[in-house]
């Protein structure tokens with residue numbers, strides 16, 4: 007696709023002229039950092055020709071005009087924390103980095119909104135808004151993800167049970183279109199029935215329709231109190247069955263996560279630290295928020311009763327901030343513990359009523375194919391993260407060493423897990439996106455007509471196919 011004549015004519019010089027000499031990266035060893043995301047296998051990796059750190063939306067507009075004219079692929083890259091190769095420059099070309107678009111522009115206390123540039127990392131956004139007593143519920147596990155990246159993937163995280171995904175909070179966007187035009191969509195209003203919803207089209211578009219440069223995000227008042235329960239069960243099926251019962255109660259939790267013992271054991275080995283709850287084979291971790299301590303206590307009592315009625319062995323209440331932090335830190339390290347031996351993290355979402363059945367199928371497939379499939383996820387919203395590991399599985403236990411021939415077993419197991427989700431009315435990605443890795447399943451889940459419509463929409467915005475080519479479809 008790349009016209010090498012343009013290179014010879016000085017693409018680097020042109021980009022330096024647009025974004026500044028110091029903001030164009032072309033040294034191979036530096037470009038390695040932008041060749042991959044957090045997807046574990048090296049097969050999902052490709053080196054860009056160069057990377058640019060534009061300073062303004064106007065810089066990006068000029069870069070896209072140039073790229074469009076010369077048919078050069080352009081891939082936006084936020085924090086690079088994606089798990090499906092979304093920001094990998096699959097066809098080479100230019101990677102756009104957002105290091106210079108990293109300012110929180112305004113916290114608007116009267117409208118409960120924050121206006122932020124696309125490159126602001128979530129960890130920095132949380133600090134700024136929390137200082138103002140405001141709360142941004144979406145929380146993907148890696149806080150180095152950026153505002154642009156979480157919007158482009160419609161990220162969720164564990165708190166989606168109560169508040170939904172980033173789609174529910176995005177009020178306005180500034181977007182640079184592949185042809186270089188800059189549009190402002192939405193604004194600081196909540197209701198909008200004015201024509202087709204372009205805002206929703208860009209949310210979750212994975213950098214294929216436009217480059218997000220700025221966002222207006224709705225916020226909530228910061229909850230005064232938080233609570234955390236860890237409930238142990240003998241059987242994972244009982245833990246999962248409880249989740250819809252909790253969601254049905256009048257104290258909707260922020261998060262309901264399920265975790266199995268073998269994934270905990272691996273994390274304990276990795277961290278050299280014990281999970282604070284002893285006994286049982288599976289757990290629910292439930293996070294609560296309320297206006298005061300009484301609210302937390304009231305909800306905790308109701309939820310504990312529901313859990314015990316549904317076969318729980320024990321309910322552990324983390325009654326102070328330090329205990330809560332200890333549990334949340336442990337949970338957030340689970341992926342890091344898996345990563346060195348993980349082939350892929352699946353992102354299947356099924357109806358709440360089907361989670362237990364799907365997890366049962368995971369364990370059947372694990373036994374039949376002898377590959378360990380530790381599974382944890384968002385029991386409150388049906389988003390199940392099964393990790394396909396290189397480790398074997400024998401006699402009902404993981405074998406903490408590499409299974410010979412995992413390369414051949416992996417695609418079989420992967421197909422079976424997705425097929426089970428499809429039969430249950432589920433979907434291939436609940437929150438990570440399709441990227442490069444899950445493309446093969448999109449048609450199976452949505453059908454050809456929907457995929458064709460999506461391709462036509464892409465062609466309207468990007469007739470030359472320069473923006474993040476090779477992704478989603």
Ligand SMILES: Cc1cc2nc3c(=O)[nH]c(=O)nc-3n(C[C@H](O)[C@H](O)[C@H](O)COP(=O)(O)OP(=O)(O)OC[C@H]3O[C@@H](n4cnc5c(N)ncnc54)[C@H](O)[C@@H]3O)c2cc1C
Pocket residue numbers: 043044081082083084085086087088089091092093104124145146147148150151152153154155156157158159160161162163164212213214216217218219341342437438441474477
């Ligand atoms: C340990 C761990 C835990 C995670 N937990 C969760 C979780 O609980 N929930 C969840 O939803 N995700 C989770 N993720 C996945 C990941 O954090 C999210 O997908 C996140 O939204 C990606 O943001 P990013 O800035 O890193 O984007 P990147 O990975 O850089 O890019 C992701 C996609 O967005 C596009 N993009 C990036 N910036 C822009 C922009 N400004 N304009 C247009 N397109 C852009 C890219 O081209 C790419 O297609 C987790 C990841 C890790 C490593």
